[in-house]
Amino acid sequence: MAEYIFDEKDNGASVQVRREAKITIELSENPTTGYRWTISSIDEAFLVPEGDAFAPPDQKTPGAGGLRRFFFHAKSAGSTALTLINKRAWQRDDQAVGTFKLAIRILS
Numbered sequence: 001m002a003e004y005i006f007d008e009k010d011n012g013a014s015v016q017v018r019r020e021a022k023i024t025i026e027l028s029e030n031p032t033t034g035y036r037w038t039i040s041s042i043d044e045a046f047l048v049p050e051g052d053a054f055a056p057p058d059q060k061t062p063g064a065g066g067l068r069r070f071f072f073h074a075k076s077a078g079s080t081a082l083t084l085i086n087k088r089a090w091q092r093d094d095q096a097v098g099t100f101k102l103a104i105r106i107l108s
Contacts, residue, residue, distance in 0.1 A: 001020060001021065001022060002017065002018045002020075002021040002022070003021065003022045003023075003024070004017050004021055004022070004023050004024070005023075005024045005025075005026060006023070006024070006025050006026070006102060007025070007026045007027065008027060008028065008100070010102060011099075011100050011101060011102075012101055012102075013102060013103070014103040014104075014105070015102060015103070015104055015105070016104075016105045016106075016107055017074050017104060017105075017106055017107070018074065018106070018107055019074055019075070019076065019077050019106050019107060019108050020073070020074060020075075021073075021074045021106075022050075022071065022072070022073060022074075023047070023071070023072040023073070023074060023104075024069055024070065024071055024072075025069070025070040025072070025082075025084065025100065025102070026067050026068070026069050027067070027068050027070075027084065027086070027098075027100055028065055028066075028067060028068075029054065029065055029066060029067065029068040029086070030063070030064070030065030030066070031054065031066075032063045032065075034088040034089070035086050035087060035088055035097060035098075036068070036086070036087075036088075036089070037052075037068045037070070037084050037085070037086050037098075037100070038084065038085060038086075038087070039070070039082075039083075039084055040083040040084060040085040040093055040096075040099075041081065041082070041083035042080075042082055042083075043080045043081070044075075045075070045076060045078075045080075046074070046075055046076050046078055046079075046080035046104070046106055047072045047073070047074060047075065047080060047082060047104070048072060048073040048075050049070070049071070049072055050071040050072060050073055051070075051071050052068060052069060052070045052071065053068075053069050053071075054066055054067070054068050054069075055067045055068075055069065070084065074104075074106045075106075076106065077106050077107060077108035078105075078106055079103070079104070079105045079106070080103075080104050080106070081101065081102070081103050081104070082101070082102045082104060083099065083100070083101050084099070084100040084101075085098065085099050085100075086098035086099070086100075
């Protein structure tokens with residue numbers, strides 16, 4: 001099974017992946033500030049979310065940021081878009097401090 005990893009440098013990109021592939025998005029995050037990455041827009045006919053995980057930094061500096069990883073499964077062939085936003089839980093989506101967008105073409 002193919003596996004693809006995308007990060008900040010891929011923001012705004014158009015990518016191609018194989019159907020049934022695993023897709024991981026890695027984004028810098030500092031949850032101690034209250035800001036967390038969340039899924040803003042996804043079409044589950046094409047991409048199935050399979051959870052997320054936070055990896056703390058190697059150093060044990062209080063308040064240091066880490067890496068948020070989102071996991072997806074490419075379900076069906078076609079084109080779709082994925083949008084993640086970085087905001088506090090109580091804020092509206094339009095108050096996000098960061099946005100990550102990926103245009104995904106899933107090949108059969």
